[in-house]
Amino acid sequence: MGEEAPEHLLNSLDGHLPVACDSESKDYQTSTIVDDKTYVVEGSEDGGKSWINVKIFDNLTRSWLIPTVLGMKPVQLKGHSTLLLNNGRILIVKKDYPLDDCIWFLEVDTPFVKEQKKLLGTEVVAWSKGVIGSAPKPIVISGPSGVGKGTLINKLMKEFPSKYGFSVSHTTRAPREKELDGVHYHFTERSLMEKDIRDGKFLEFASVHGNLYGTSIEAVEAVTDSGKRCILDIDVQGARSVRASSLDAIFIFICPPSFEELEERLRARATETEEQVQKRLRNARAELDEGRSPGLFDHILVNDDLETCYETLKKLLASDENANTLNQPTTKNLKVHVSHMESRADQKILLHCGTNGTGVKVPSLFMLDISSLKGGAPGRTRGLNVYTVESLRDGVNRIKQL
C-alpha cells in the first residue's frame, strides 16, 4: 500500500487545463487526471543534477502506484506544462527549451501502453519525444546472413558519415576478431539482456542462429538525437516486430543472386565454424521465403554486383528522403524558448515564447497543431505542425506555417 496523496495536490488536481509550474522553484510537479488515476510528473533541477519521475495516484484505492516507465524520457526539465489529450497521451511542454526540444508526450493509455501493461503486469507509462514535421524515416535493412548487409551499410556510413548513424544492437554471441564492444554490437550476457527485455528496454529482439539479438530503444534514440538517419541491420523476425511497432521506418530486404553465391560469401568471410555456416544456410532458406512475403518489405534489392546494388540503395534512400522531408520546417534556427502553453479547440495549442535574454527579435506566439500525429512510444511522435501567430489590428491574427 502506498502513501496517500497530499491534500494540496488532491485539491489542485485538474485533468483538462494546463498546469503551469512556479517559475522560481527548482522543484516542480504537475498532475493530470485520466479516469480514476492521477498522473504526477515531478522533477528537480539542482546544480546541474536533475531528475524526472512519474508516479500515479489511484483515486479509487487512494494509494500511490509506481509505474514501469518505458521510452526515452527528457534528459532535463526546468519546469513544464501538461495537457491531457483525448488519445491516451499527456502533452508535456518543457519550459525554457527551444521549440524543437520542448514537446514531449507521456503515453498513459495508448495501444502500446495497454499491450505493455498486459505483458509486464504492472502500471505502465511511456515517454515519446515530439518531432515537428516529418523527419526522415529510420531504415531497416534485412536479409540472410552473408548477403552483404553489413558491407552495404559500411559503404553508406563511410560516404555519408554525418547523414547516417548505425543502431548498435545487443547480442549474446561472442565477438569476432576485430569486432568492438559498443561499436559493432553491445556484447552482453543472456541473463542481463533477458532482464532488459523484460523491463521493456528493447524495440525488438529475436533468437537468431542460436543467439539473442535485439535493438534497444536507446540505440535508436541515440542516433536520432545526433541528428542522423538511423540504420538498423536486423533479421527478418526483427523486421516483422519493428513493422508492428510504432516506428515509422522504411524496410529493405537484400537478396543474394543465388543460394550458391550466398554460401560462397559466407564461407569466404571465414568468421563462422562449419557447423555455424550450416545453421546460417539452413535459416537463410526460410528467411528468403519470408523476406518475399507481401507487406513486410517496401523494397527488395539483389546484391549481385556490389557497386550496382549500392548505387540502387543510395538512389532509393535519397528519393524516400526527398518525398518525406520536402518543405521541412526550419525550427532549428529559431532561438525561441517556450514559456507556457494554452489549449485551443480543434487540437490547436498556443505556445507562448520568449528569447531567453538573447535580445533577438523573434515571434512570441506559435500554434502547435497535433491533429495528425504519427508514431509514438517507444519511438518518437511525428507529424506535429507549428505555425507562427502574428497579432494584427482589431484582434485579427495572421497564421503562417513554419
Ligand SMILES: Nc1ncnc2c1ncn2[C@@H]1O[C@H](COP(=O)(O)OP(=O)(O)OP(=O)(O)O)[C@@H](O)[C@H]1O
Ligand atoms: N556483392 C558482393 N559480391 C561479392 N561479395 C560480397 C558482396 N557483398 C558482400 N560481399 C562479401 O560477402 C561477405 C558477407 O558480407 P557481409 O558480412 O556484409 O554480410 P551480412 O549480410 O552483413 O552478414 P551477417 O548477417 O552475417 O552479418 C563479406 O566477406 C563481403 O565482403
Ligand SMILES: Nc1nc2c(ncn2[C@@H]2O[C@H](COP(=O)(O)O)[C@@H](O)[C@H]2O)c(=O)[nH]1
Ligand atoms: N532481430 C535482430 N537481428 C539482428 C540484430 N542485430 C543483428 N541482427 C541479425 O543477426 C544476424 C546475424 O548477425 P551476425 O552479426 O552474427 O552475423 C544478421 O542477420 C543480422 O541482421 C538485432 O538487433 N535484432
